[in-house]
Amino acid sequence: MSLFKQITEKPWERKGIIGGLKPEGTFKSPAERVALNFFLIAASIVFSLFGVSYYIRMELPDWLPIAEPTSLWFNTVLLVLSSVLFQWARNVVGNGGSKNVKLAFFGGGVFAILFIAAQLQTWEELQLTGVYLSSNPAADFYFLLTGLHAIHIAGGLYVWIKCVFRMVTGAEAKEQRLSIELCTVYWHFLLVVWLVIFAVLANT
């Protein structure tokens, strides 16, 4: 039953067990996925509001654009690779296989860690060229947005580490299917967020 249909039925008219004998959720997916989707919406709102603030603050006269370091392109490649590896693990496990799942899944996380390290390295570079926190609103936003994005990846890595730990201690990859799928969704989300942040930073 569609959501619209569900909330337009007249409950005082229909009696009995509606929808058969099995209890059904509103969405045909595991609770964890539903919760993750709500979380992703909330996180998108956080990033969007920072984006709105960025554009409003940019209009004010003391804004001095900073030159984005070219190393960001390299960092982006790391994050793309991370996402690709997660997707690979997900595809295999989604088709019922288990070959190379662990390798791809571990690799995805490792590339994410490399991404964070590379972002920190870029921070260092910027500071050497005189761009540091509170030097200029554009720089402030740079550190704020990249930092917040890195924290979100770190949060994802917490779940990743838990899952890796389960796999290392003997759990079959198939049993971790849901965790692998949710990690993949989350990583794609953070990749998209990063691409938007990068585009905003590079074009202003």
Added chain:
Amino acid sequence: MAYVPLADQDHEQELHHPHSWVEKYVWSQDHKVIAIQYGGTAVLVGLVALVLSLLMRMQLGFPETFDLIDPNAYYQSVTMHGMIMVVYMLTALLLGGFGNYMIPLMIGARDMVFPFLNMLSFWFYLLSVLILLASFFVGGGPTGAGWTLYPPQTSMAGTPGHDMGIVLMLVSLAVFIVAFTMGGLNYVTTILQYRTRGMTLMRLPLTVWGIFVATVLGLFAFPALLVSAIMMMFDTLLGTSFFMPAIIESGTPMDYEGGSPILFQHLFWFFGHPEVYIVALPAFGLVSDVLSTHARKNIFGYRMMVWAIIAIGGLSFIVWAHHMYVSGMNPYFGFFFATTTLIIAVPTALKVYNWVLTLWEGDIRLNAPMYFAIGFIFTFIHGGLTGLFLGNVVIDLPLSDTYFVVAHFHMVMGVSPVLVIFAAIYHWFPKVSGRMYHEGLAKAHFWITFLGTYAIYLPMHYLGFLGVPRRYYAIGETDFIPASAQTLNESITIAALIVGAAQLIFIFNILWSLRNGAKADPNPWGSASLEWQTPDTPPVHGNWGDKLPTVYRWAYDYSVPGAKSDFIPQNMAEEDVEMEDSAAKGV
């Protein structure tokens, strides 16, 4: 009653079984224990906020007589009273308390989807409260910037708590938002995915609908507060200028340049206005169920009530700038927000009509929960009507920052939800504790609180018309405020002290009844919704024994024509309903 064997449930939840007293009552993962932990903490911190308000009233009513607080302490009290009441008391009590207790019981689940996360949510909430209260004990005290925390005032030397106080406030809010997100994801997912068989969305009691939409609002609106808190924290601690403009403090320029205080206001109210409905919608839901049960009538216009909750939730995101009419905005902008503000009055008024029509020709049982519920209709109408004044730009401008505003929001989102909370506590107390409260004391509590509310807030409207400004430590002598305004202030203070003291009756009643109250019937009000049909009272861990209930009808089958009993529980199959005339079975 028909139950489905455990084996047939392919959705059966694995429960965390506690092994010790500490696991059962302290690190509990049971939604009912967490609800009481949440509720208890919220009430305690609410009492702190109540005492702060009484200190303010003593100062305003008798400025020369008592020397309890100085101007700094007054501003700190204003700030902490507001923030505690809105966020740490009302939001936590309605969603963390009632949300936790009611959702699994009303939808026929054994617990929340993620019990561990639920437990974590409470402990983060407690941590946020402790951080907030810690600001009373640091140098400079808590922030006195007003609960809206507007920059640049928050960081200026003239504002009390401009160093540690504001930092603790921001950290506490951030921790609270983390706590809320963990709880909120739980509530939303549980309601959507863990309903028992037969429990369609449109069979949910309105309490669950109110909590559901309010939680979604919270998940989407608290990010705005988080964003503004993070940027303000950067401004305060790291010297950035997101919000702080170039400004001179005591003759010397501060180390800020070019920030936008108005940007903060937009972000804050993008959270702040939905927050009003985060508090109001659960209250709307709870009061609907109390009214329907005690009027022995189905709620009038159930579908409209659900849609109105959803519509109010959606509209609440596009009205925020009506809090900022005096910030110097473009008149067209103001016109837009005035229009949306008045539009939101439509679904809200619809709900009020439906409550009143639920009472129409009902078999009303005037017991304490019903007193409070009907009292709520009064205060909500009064507070709502003054909202129509303030929603219009031209009327808002002269009334802005006067006691009219104070009276308006206290009536509509202070007293009204609090009356519903009392109604709900009295209503569900027999299920939660297994004992009855003292009816006489509860009614005394109602009359003093209800009449006292009017004695406090009606005169404030008049003070507002006179132009008495809010947030002033003392008015002193002015040309435009007559001396009689002070007499009104005195009477308001006396009424506030009486109402404040009357809450002790409530606390005594609850504590006394927990031990000495008469043993309660499992379903003393003859309520149709699922939470009253548990096999044990109070419900035990797992709620439903070994079989989850099956739901055959909506939650409002009261006074069904032909039926012997004046209510039919949600889990009673059609063939089990006893009819007055046995031939009429199956009507």
